Amino acid sequence: MSALNVRSAGKAACLILGLLVLSTLPENASAATVKGLYSQKVPVSGQGYQERADAMNQALASVLVKVAGQREVLSNSVVRSALAKPEAYIRKFGFRTDESSGNRQQYFQAAFDEKAINRLLRSAGVAIWGQSRPSTLIWLAVENGGQRSIVNASGFFPGVFAESFQARGLPLLFPLMDFEDAAAISTVDVWGGFTRKLQDASRRYGSESILTGRLSQNNELFYGRLSLIFRGMNQSVAVDGLDAVAVTQLAADLVGTNLSRHYAIDASDASGNTLLVVENISSLEDYAALSKYLERITAVRDVSVHRVAGSTVELELVIDGSESQLADALALGRNLRVVSQGMQGINGSGSLTASSATLVYRWTR
Template identity: 25%
Template sequence: MSLIARLLVMCCMSLLSLASLAAPVNGLYQVREAVLGQQAVEREQVLRQALDTLVMRLSGDPAALENPAVIALREKPQRLISQYAYDGNMLVVDFDPATSMQALRDAGLPLWGADRPAVLVWWLNESARGSLLVGDTQESSALLRRAAQHRGLPVRVPLADLSEQWVGTPSALSGKNLSALRDASARYAADVLLTVYARQARGSQWQAHWRLWHGEQLLQGQVAGANPAVLNDAVLLAVQQALAPLFVVRPGGEEVLTLVVSNVDLPRYAELERLLEPFAPRLLRADGKVLTYRLKASAEQLRAQLALARLQELPAAAVQGDGVMEARASVLRFH
């Protein structure tokens, strides 16, 4: 069977049974921004703001907004927009994925693909009315989900049932001992753990201390917001900027690598294509359940990306001959 024929079979079968462990972001290229009216001047301003949001989603780098090529794109963002429409007081802007990605690549920006680590959020609000752990079915979770969508992050929210209320305490969320939280988090199968302890300060002002655990690595910070909606967006923006450097592909920092993935079943093929998209992969060979790719990436970023799908790296000593004639340092093998 030819390579093209094999790929067609794999694509068709993957549509029937796709069990992805990574979390693709739906609507990554659709941005919703608030507007006061539909005047042309304000619309142009909001379109530029929508482009800024997209640039941050795809790069995670605030410095990207100062890139001369991005500044030029902001003058006529319509070149990247396929359509936009009003939805109440929101302007919904759909950017063309291929055109947008290519324009940002040409600008030399670091880029982050659509498959991103699933973030389990333990969020505790404390106000004069008491403490409340945000749960999946509570109204307060809607603010969190909107902020996550705005910042391009896939989030999961715990049920916050009675047993979890005992776990999600201020001391647990702000302490270094995560054993109880990790145990309670196991059933949600997330890639990273985010804890947020938010307190209402004077008036309507809110402050939050967030802690992000990626494996044993801890990233943390503090943000403030004029109201809960602004606070949610500020926290998710900070988390976006903290996670992005672990996964974005920075031009010039990559090398040409050969990736060999064994034991690839049909449902895994489409997932693998999404995961590798930021690295401009080229499939060299499909030999049974073994796929061989050529791509540009740093080895560590490629490892981080493949970890989202729970792929395991094969140690060099365990590798049997697979016909890949490359310097061992430039070949990574996973199964």
């Protein structure tokens, strides 16, 4: 059996179905709300004391990596101390048996206290990456038996990618490779890593984060290189004799580490107050939706109404991190569209006037 057939057909089919749904998102779908950042399941061989203790430790480590976005968090001295007492951060746990694979695999499942986890990371000086995360589009050319092809949203390789990226809390997309993609890009373009062609072909998917690579398959091992293209940055890693699972874990590390450095919020790097002007708030329902929207953004610590003028609301935000990180977080959603980012505010008559650090957006339903 090849390295790509490391998962059961039923499991792969479910993962691939999820990828197909993601791959048909509209052009502005650049992000996803990641579920399960604060929960984890771990395969176990039994339900004894030692198995449970080891599983708790492993589950906490996995959650901390997901929330921080990078594995380096596990080398932090404060985090290492917390890993010795994982039960202090668990809200509930249990065991279950998965019989779908035929081998009755047992799992330990734990749900962690979100506030306790965030407090731990802040006390350790580690930035926190919220639930709204950019999707990464994957352009991958694979050579096998002298034939090269672009991996699309079907087959076993995307299923293995999906599992590794899900374990890191990373949304991903694979290209459809339909007529539009075929007209925009070729296997030669992906194999050669031609940045401009890759970025042009990626526009329909609305993703700034692009993972590209070329892999040669020899029996069950892969050789080649993976590269992450993001906002003018190009970071790459070598693939030297890895199986399919290890390749996808290497890719998840590359994406998670680099994107978290951009999006994760460091509470010690507070920027103070920022004015957010939102147009087109025409009802209480709109305002309630906007408030809920802002509550989900990690960079926003507190919100208060500064002024209301007709359908325009001026909000004073207390934020963690930088204002550019706040703008990036707002841009990941679908309901706020930028009007301007500059020196504007609202005067008594409802007109925009000079003010410091003001972001102006329009609410869309």
